[in-house]
Structures are given as C-alpha cells and as structure tokens.
Amino acid sequence: MVLLVAGCATTPPGPSPEAVRRDLERRIPASVPDRAGWATDIEVALRTQEIAPTPENLCAVLAVIEQESGYQADPPVANLPAIARGELERRAAALRIPKFALNAALRLDSTDGRSYGQRLDQVRTERELSELYEDLTGRVPLGRQLLDGRNPVQTGGPMQVSIPFAEARAGTYPYAIETSIRREVFTRRGGLYFGIAHLLGYPTPYLRKVHRFADFNAGWYASRNAAFQQALGYATGQSLALDGDLLTPGASMAKPGETERAARRLAGELGMDERAIRRQLEQGNQLGFNDTALFQQVFELGERRAGKPLPREIIPGIQLESPKITRDLDTAWFATRVYDRYRRCLAK
Secondary structure: OOOOEEOOOOOOOOOOHHHHHHHHHHHOOOOOOOHHHHHHHHHHHHHHOOOOOOHHHHHHHHHHHHHHHOOOOOOEOOOHHHHHHHHHHHHHHHOOOOHHHHHHHHOOEOOOOOEHHHHHHHOOEHHHHHHHHHHHHHHOHHHHHHHOOOOOOOEEOOOOEEHHHHHHOHHHOOOOOOOOHHHHHOOHHHHHHHHHHHHHOOEEOOOOHHHHHHHHHHOOOHHHHHHHHHHHHHHHOOOOOOOOOOOOOOOOOOOOOHHHHHHHOOHHHHOOOHHHHHHHHHHHHOHHHHHOHHHHHHHHHHHHHHOOOOOOOOOOOOEOOOOOOOOOOEHHHHHHHHHHHHHHHHOO
C-alpha cells in the first residue's frame, strides 16, 4: 500500500475563507495589481474542489502562477505574430496550398472589421490568437482546411493549463459559462480553477512538491512512471527513455511501445502474459498503479540487479518543445524553477 500525499485528501475543518484570502494576499508579491482579486479566485477554486488550503498547497499554486505568467490572466507571448504566421505557412505548405492563396485569405475582412492579416499582425496573447483562429475557421473555408477544424491554441490563462483538460472537467466549474470553457480558461478565475485542478486535484504518493510540479508540466503521474521506467531499465539491462509514458497511444498488441516491450521481456520472471502486462500498464494514469503486481515486482527485480534502493519518483527527462520556447529547456528546468519559487513563498 502506498503512502498517500494528496492535494485533495479529506482534512479536518481548516481556516475560514477570509483567513485563507488574507494568507494568500500576504504571500502574493506586493507589486501584483489586485492581490485581493487573485486571492479570492484562488480560494474559491480550492474550496470548491475541496483541496486543503495548507501553506504548501497555497504556495504550490502561487509558484506555478509566477512561473507561467507572472500574475497575468492573459499573458503576452513574445513574437507571437511571427510564430502564428509561420505556423499557418507551414500548414499551408504541408497541404500544398500556394502562399498567394493563404495571403488572399488573410486579406479578407474578419468579424471585427479588420482583415485577418491585420489581426494576425497585432495579436499579443494566446486568447487573441485563439479568437482569431475561431473566427477564421468559422467563416473562411481555407481557414477550416488549414486548421483541420481544430483550434491550435491548446493552453492558456495564468497557469497555462491545457484547454482539453479544462473541457473534460467542465461539469465541476462553479461559475456561469458566458460563451465556452475555452474562453473561460483565458480569464483569471477560469484559468486558476482548471490550473489548480491540474496541479492539485489528484492524489499522489509524492513526498516532495517538485515531483508534482514536474507532473504539471509532463502529465499526471509522470514522475512516478519515470521512476518505474528507471527500475524497468535496471531489471532488463536496457536503456529506456524516462519520459513517464508507459504506453504508446494507439499501439496495438502486435506493435507495443518501448516500455511495454521491455516489460514483456520479463514476462516469465513476472509470471504474467502480454495482456496482463498491458492491463497493468494501462493503470499508469492512476495512483493504483503503485499497488499492481507489475509495479512491485519490477522494483524488486530492479533493486536486486542495481544493488541499491531505487526511488519511486524521479523528474521525467522530457525536452520542452513549443513554438513559444526559444531556448533548450526540459521538464527538470521547469520543475526546479517552480520549486525554488515555492520554497521562497513558504519562507514568507
């Protein structure tokens, strides 16, 4: 049985909402405009989701906000017009659409009176770009073709939360939805609500918040899964990518991914067939994976062959890739930066 350290574990009655807001205001940098408004939106998100307002949880939220947006509900993105235009040109080239056809489409008037090209040249934030894409796909046939009916902007708000993640949890949202969950993510209250759900809304076995910060960047339980991959590597003598992805999406039983192939090499020692291994790897997005026979036996074999205890969580080795990122960064960089901010917050 694992030790449960959860952001949303049941706790005895805690401080009043007013006390939580005062504590948050005290910890938010004095230079931030409307600290009371930030504190209110954070407190409501925590209380609605029944996440304990401990200093550790408050500081975890504040550290991610500071890292991701510097306390801006809709943060500007450097060089966004060039990034967005480059992405449209790349998609057009892939579809063999001539550049003059793309330029002609961008010269058309959009719903606000400006041409799409003028709006594209003036976008500063992901919200503005998302709204432009929605307008373009809704009114211009070439726009639907270029964007494949799917808005390319997939993150937003003060915590840069995934929009598909938010849309999957729309049923728990405590506010009236004015237009769509996508639009709510770009507001302070919506971005904080879903960002806090992604950061703290699931139980983990972690003892240090740095691994939760790594999960925020790489996906739920990525730190636990990367540690499993490391143990599996020791057990098989095989070098594996420690990326936290236990199964390749859509992989058939006949063509499994790297981690699954490695686990199958131990089938005899584990006393499991291929389907049993697949079923247990499918639990990699749940806390209960820690209690599976696969997890426990792989660690036993790995520690025996390594000759030492192995950690049950490590920061995944994932390179960060995005048109917005212009430096060589990885999940470790993100997690440690947020963890430093978290410790400074706790020290207040």
